[in-house]
Amino acid sequence: MTTSVVFVGVGGQGILLASEIIAQAAVVAGFDVKTNEVHGMAQRGGSVVAQVRYGKKVYSPLIPRRTASVLGALEVVESLRWTDYLAADAFAVVSSQRIVPVTVSGGAATYPELNETVLSRYFSNLVYLDAVEKATELGNAKASNVLLLGAMSTRLHLPREAWEEAIRSSVKPKFVEINLRAFEAGRAAVLENGTVG
Amino acid sequence: MKKLLSGNEAFARGAWEAGAVLAAGYPGTPSTEILEHVAAHYRNDIYCEWSPNEKVAFEVAAGASLTGARCITTMKHVGLNVAADPLMTLSYVGGVGGFVAIVADDPGMHSSQNEQDTRLYARFAKIPILDPGDSQEAKDFVRIGMEISERFQTPVLLRSTTRISHSRTLVEEKERFVPGKRDFVKDPPRFVPIPMWARQMRVRVEERLEKLQDASSVSPINAITWRDKDFGIVTSGVAYQYVREAFPGVSVLKLGWVYPFPERLIREFAAGVKNLIIVEEGEDFIETYVKSLGIACHGKPLVPTVGELSPDILADPGSGLAEKIGGPIGKNRVTEKPSESSPERPLLPQLPARPPVLCPGCPHRGTFYALGKFDVVVTGDIGCYSLGVSPPLSRLDTILCMGAGISMAHGMDRVGNSRKVVGMVGDSTFFHSGITGLLDIAYNKGGSTIIVVDNRITAMTGHQDNPGSGQTLMEEPTIVVSIEDIGRACGLKNIATIHPRRIKEAVETLRTAIDSPEPWLIVSKAPCPLHERKPLGPPLCIDPQTCRKCNLCLKLGCPAIEKRGDAVTINEYLCAGCEMCSGICPAKAIGERR
Numbered sequence A: 001m002t003t004s005v006v007f008v009g010v011g012g013q014g015i016l017l018a019s020e021i022i023a024q025a026a027v028v029a030g031f032d033v034k035t036n037e038v039h040g041m042a043q044r045g046g047s048v049v050a051q052v053r054y055g056k057k058v059y060s061p062l063i064p065r066r067t068a069s070v071l072g073a074l075e076v077v078e079s080l081r082w083t084d085y086l087a088a089d090a091f092a093v094v095s096s097q098r099i100v101p102v103t104v105s106g107g108a109a110t111y112p113e114l115n116e117t118v119l120s121r122y123f124s125n126l127v128y129l130d131a132v133e134k135a136t137e138l139g140n141a142k143a144s145n146v147l148l149l150g151a152m153s154t155r156l157h158l159p160r161e162a163w164e165e166a167i168r169s170s171v172k173p174k175f176v177e178i179n180l181r182a183f184e185a186g187r188a189a190v191l192e193n194g195t196v197g
Numbered sequence B: 001m002k003k004l005l006s007g008n009e010a011f012a013r014g015a016w017e018a019g020a021v022l023a024a025g026y027p028g029t030p031s032t033e034i035l036e037h038v039a040a041h042y043r044n045d046i047y048c049e050w051s052p053n054e055k056v057a058f059e060v061a062a063g064a065s066l067t068g069a070r071c072i073t074t075m076k077h078v079g080l081n082v083a084a085d086p087l088m089t090l091s092y093v094g095g096v097g098g099f100v101a102i103v104a105d106d107p108g109m110h111s112s113q114n115e116q117d118t119r120l121y122a123r124f125a126k127i128p129i130l131d132p133g134d135s136q137e138a139k140d141f142v143r144i145g146m147e148i149s150e151r152f153q154t155p156v157l158l159r160s161t162t163r164i165s166h167s168r169t170l171v172e173e174k175e176r177f178v179p180g181k182r183d184f185v186k187d188p189p190r191f192v193p194i195p196m197w198a199r200q201m202r203v204r205v206e207e208r209l210e211k212l213q214d215a216s217s218v219s220p221i222n223a224i225t226w227r228d229k230d231f232g233i234v235t236s237g238v239a240y241q242y243v244r245e246a247f248p249g250v251s252v253l254k255l256g257w258v259y260p261f262p263e264r265l266i267r268e269f270a271a272g273v274k275n276l277i278i279v280e281e282g283e284d285f286i287e288t289y290v291k292s293l294g295i296a297c298h299g300k301p302l303v304p305t306v307g308e309l310s311p312d313i314l315a316d317p318g319s320g321l322a323e324k325i326g327g328p329i330g331k332n333r334v335t336e337k338p339s340e341s342s343p344e345r346p347l348l349p350q351l352p353a354r355p356p357v358l359c360p361g362c363p364h365r366g367t368f369y370a371l372g373k374f375d376v377v378v379t380g381d382i383g384c385y386s387l388g389v390s391p392p393l394s395r396l397d398t399i400l401c402m403g404a405g406i407s408m409a410h411g412m413d414r415v416g417n418s419r420k421v422v423g424m425v426g427d428s429t430f431f432h433s434g435i436t437g438l439l440d441i442a443y444n445k446g447g448s449t450i451i452v453v454d455n456r457i458t459a460m461t462g463h464q465d466n467p468g469s470g471q472t473l474m475e476e477p478t479i480v481v482s483i484e485d486i487g488r489a490c491g492l493k494n495i496a497t498i499h500p501r502r503i504k505e506a507v508e509t510l511r512t513a514i515d516s517p518e519p520w521l522i523v524s525k526a527p528c529p530l531h532e533r534k535p536l537g538p539p540l541c542i543d544p545q546t547c548r549k550c551n552l553c554l555k556l557g558c559p560a561i562e563k564r565g566d567a568v569t570i571n572e573y574l575c576a577g578c579e580m581c582s583g584i585c586p587a588k589a590i591g592e593r594r
Helices: A015-028 A076-081 A131-138 A141-153 A160-170 A173-193 B007-017 B033-041 B054-066 B077-082 B084-093 B119-125 B135-152 B195-218 B239-246 B263-272 B285-292 B311-315 B321-326 B363-371 B384-389 B404-414 B427-443 B483-490 B503-515 B552-556 B580-584
Strands: A003-010 A032-037 A047-055 A068-073 A086-095 A125-129 B003-006 B022-025 B047-050 B071-076 B099-105 B156-161 B167-171 B222-225 B228-236 B250-255 B257-259 B275-279 B377-379 B421-426 B449-454 B494-498 B520-525 B540-542 B561-564 B567-570 B590-592
Touching (some): A003 A015, A015 A141, A015 B167, A047 A076, A076 A086, A125 A141, A125 A173, A131 A173, B003 B135, B007 B033, B007 B071, B054 B071, B119 B156, B119 B257, B119 B285, B135 B167, B222 B263, B239 B250, B263 B285, B275 B321, B384 B421, B404 B427, B483 B494, B483 B520, B503 B580
Parallel strands (some): A003 A068, B022 B071, B099 B156, B228 B250, B228 B275, B494 B520
Antiparallel strands (some): B003 B167, B222 B250
């Protein structure tokens, strides 16, 4: 069985780093792993998506539609852009940031009213939190990506040691501690809510 | 333990393991990171450089090869067009040390102006091409390519695609093959394709092709895996992974060495299956050949020619392909189907598009805004500033290829276009292939205005050094080439430098140039703030009492300036403090936060 994870947001939010940590944790846990991401033009403030797949043997680096079991979103509208790739019972962790695209500022489009209630119509298994606020409380807003990852990890079934090793090998030494704390805070946010049985 | 490497990291590792001593390329998505990884990890063993363009990079590597050194050159698909001239004749000359050109295609055009299938170049140049399907193969195929290159005295193409270059998969690393010291040995009939010797080379190319074809039929990277024999799929590159995902039960002939086609192997496979299907991303390259052998097969258009493939596209019940394969033998269908009981999701709200935009503080914004004051035609070019075509700036009218921003301006100007023509290129693009266009304008008495938006770095591909940045790929300090000096050397009389964030002054200089019948070179110079990685100033804010709601600041298209209802505000987390908006605000309502 292959586990597929989608991590989405806007260029500059740390999506590629977060997906690298998931992939490394799966490597440490002994799985075959494939990831995919789009570079280049997409980095200039555009939508960014990273895909991670792991299992006994993984072929395609691209996730087939309706098979991803976990979604992480660092921006609200972006969380809905990839719903087609999620399994019906997928676990979605969405941070409440709203980054207004220029198409909205310029008046060509509108930013839809999206809150936890609206989102829960699209995600049967939703955790909605403010990852930036929680990461800021811990001391660094930039750790919001890893905080989100902590919340997602409650459904990724990888050993805790694998996560820790992956974080240590993926972030600069001086940011390891804050990211480990952010990861734990994200985990706790889900487990305390009792969302996970 | 196996390591998780991107395809581009794996190509770099492969060059090192294969004993390469030189790597030259020009940045271009999705190929760029290959040389960046060579520079970061292997520069003690491999000399590496960003050349001004792909033709130069290709020739640098060709020179190295003639001394017996193993070398790679890297570029994106359109870069090989620039390097096509040396490619076609290096095919004749052949090289001495292993020569592998790694060329990355971008099906789906994630970051490109066209789709090209580089495999067709292999046939055109009559040289081998390898098509890896994951990072392990990306690494291993560099060494295999070097061995083919040396054994058959031929340059070798190694094709990547976006999903190979930018996917990470597990790789088993090996030690480096240490090549012996070699030196150039004079041999004019071998290295000088003047007609009398070129004619002999031409014959050898055909002889070589036959030998290569025999070799590709027995190469271990071309292999049949027998499964169900009702259906057999021939595939190459990343498409192999999609085939395995979508149709796990069918027999597969996977071609790692695509051209020259392994005729014997293809015939053996075709004879062993009832229905033969060719699944390839891009053109019907293999399919056309298989049909030329008189073998019936399916391929295009069941498999789309346009865009990328994916497991979904292959398995889509509407595609015809899945119907063909999935109908009679259901076990071959996608393994992870959505569960039957899954309820349909409610219809999504209309989601606003989020196209890439010029960053907050980007100097190009000022140049485009200033240009917006004039009724001119703007011939643009490849780079971040191609984003100037989007509203609200909308100040770019054409794009063709690198360098064309200058030469096309001259063509429009020369036939007497009624509106003044302004050509625009970036600094790296200018060094790449803009200089010759500028020389043309000076020499042939043109009258267009050329703007070089000079942010002192190759920005779009992720900030690679260039002749204007003062540093080499190997992080050595070097000369800083002046674009103004090059303009003078080309013979241009009118040259000005503007600061794109001082919009009012920029407009005045532009007016002088645009009103002039003579050619002008304007260098719009300010470093890329994304590369500098520090804000230009404190974040600004709009005083709602002073603001007249004229919305002029929104015309800058800055992602930090947001309109919510009637009010315009500045997002302090995004604002780079560039002061372009405060500079144009007629009410002087924009200033530092208090």
